[in-house]
Amino acid sequence: MTVPAPDGQRENQMDSRLSMIMDMGEILLTSGAEVSRVEDTITRLCRAYGFERADVFTITSSIIVTAAAPGGGSCTQTRRIRERGTDLGKVEKINALSRRICAEPLALSELEREISEIRGAKGTPRSVQLAMYVTISFALSVFFGGSWADGAASAVSGAILFAALYACSALKLNDIVGTTLCSAATALAVVLLVKAGLGDQPDKIMIGNIMLVIPGRQLTNSLRDMIGGDTISGLLNLSEALMRAIFVAMGFALVVFVM
Amino acid sequence: MQAQIIQTIMGMIASACFAVLFGVRDRKLAWIAAGSGAGWAVYLVCVGLGHGMYWGLFWASLFVSALSEVLARVVRTPVILLLVPMLIPEFPGKDLYYTMYHFVRNNYDEFAETSNMVLLEAGAIATGIILASCAAKLAWSITAHVSHRNNGRCG
Numbered sequence: 001m002t003v004p005a006p007d008g009q010r011e012n013q014m015d016s017r018l019s020m021i022m023d024m025g026e027i028l029l030t031s032g033a034e035v036s037r038v039e040d041t042i043t044r045l046c047r048a049y050g051f052e053r054a055d056v057f058t059i060t061s062s063i064i065v066t067a068a069a070p071g072g073g074s075c076t077q078t079r080r081i082r083e084r085g086t087d088l089g090k091v092e093k094i095n096a097l098s099r100r101i102c103a104e105p106l107a108l109s110e111l112e113r114e115i116s117e118i119r120g121a122k123g124t125p126r127s128v129q130l131a132m133y134v135t136i137s138f139a140l141s142v143f144f145g146g147s148w149a150d151g152a153a154s155a156v157s158g159a160i161l162f163a164a165l166y167a168c169s170a171l172k173l174n175d176i177v178g179t180t181l182c183s184a185a186t187a188l189a190v191v192l193l194v195k196a197g198l199g200d201q202p203d204k205i206m207i208g209n210i211m212l213v214i215p216g217r218q219l220t221n222s223l224r225d226m227i228g229g230d231t232i233s234g235l236l237n238l239s240e241a242l243m244r245a246i247f248v249a250m251g252f253a254l255v256v257f258v259m
Numbered sequence: 260m261q262a263q264i265i266q267t268i269m270g271m272i273a274s275a276c277f278a279v280l281f282g283v284r285d286r287k288l289a290w291i292a293a294g295s296g297a298g299w300a301v302y303l304v305c306v307g308l309g310h311g312m313y314w315g316l317f318w319a320s321l322f323v324s325a326l327s328e329v330l331a332r333v334v335r336t337p338v339i340l341l342l343v344p345m346l347i348p349e350f351p352g353k354d355l356y357y358t359m360y361h362f363v364r365n366n367y368d369e370f371a372e373t374s375n376m377v378l379l380e381a382g383a384i385a386t387g388i389i390l391a392s393c394a395a396k397l398a399w400s401i402t403a404h405v406s407h408r409n410n411g412r413c414g
Contacts, residue, residue, distance in 0.1 A: 088343075129280060139276070
């Protein structure tokens, strides 16, 4: 097959441009943005970087983009998304970057630098995460009607929940199995704490912890996606969130059932 | 009254902490805490006026979603970054727990009651979010339309 050199060069350029746009979309999706935002951002970026038309299809686990250049010719790229978390700070940064690009497209080298900077940004430090788990458990346990002692017990079991989640992610345990085990470990800790005399309403203590593992972000996203017309992504997200909620409940139920 | 104030403050703390977990790191934390407290106050006022829990949750989530739609435009940030942490106090974690509890304890009557409650609560919250989001979309497209027409006239 013989491809004339100038054309090949042009295609290469298109490829690398689209690839960077895909990078931005990928960061958005893996950090917990709604699917509609991912599609919207990619479309705008494609237009800003000189593509005539962009057909974007995104679901929670994949991004597919075909971008057409003005003079004919097009390229298609896909990304498979395997792991998604919640880092809305990154979503915000990509969002700000894309606003800047739409106002005035950056040079590709500069864009590459910006993207790798955002991607490499450190998430919340582990110690801060632990502090947040403890505080949230305490606050929500009291919020849902626990006494101060229940709150304190919840803070302890919240720390145990954090340790269990960290161990699961370090051992690269299957997500669903990990969620169930962590929930069970937390419930067990609560039962032991109450036996040891810290706190006296195990239900109120556990509720403070449960809120940490319930996929609230995913549920909200799925709703917003479904209203926006992305029914497929909304349903996928919703079923994933419901499944996770069921396994959380199962983890707690294991212990509640036995005790 | 004192119990309600403590509850609201706890909700605000939880919202702000969730925001930190989600990677929010600046002045927006104050907005999130304030919005979350105001949302829970809306719920408490509604329940205090005798409108019942479901209406309370509906108005509270409508308020919180509308607030985050507006605020997101003002401080130029994605809506979910504000919405998800602000909604934390409204999430029906308590009834979800009791549903599970009564299920494993074979208390079928209570199970039916609590699972029904969870569904209705989730429905009330979802309706609030949906309404606010649709209203916001409508409002922005009206504004865009009007300003577009004005621009056309001027140009």
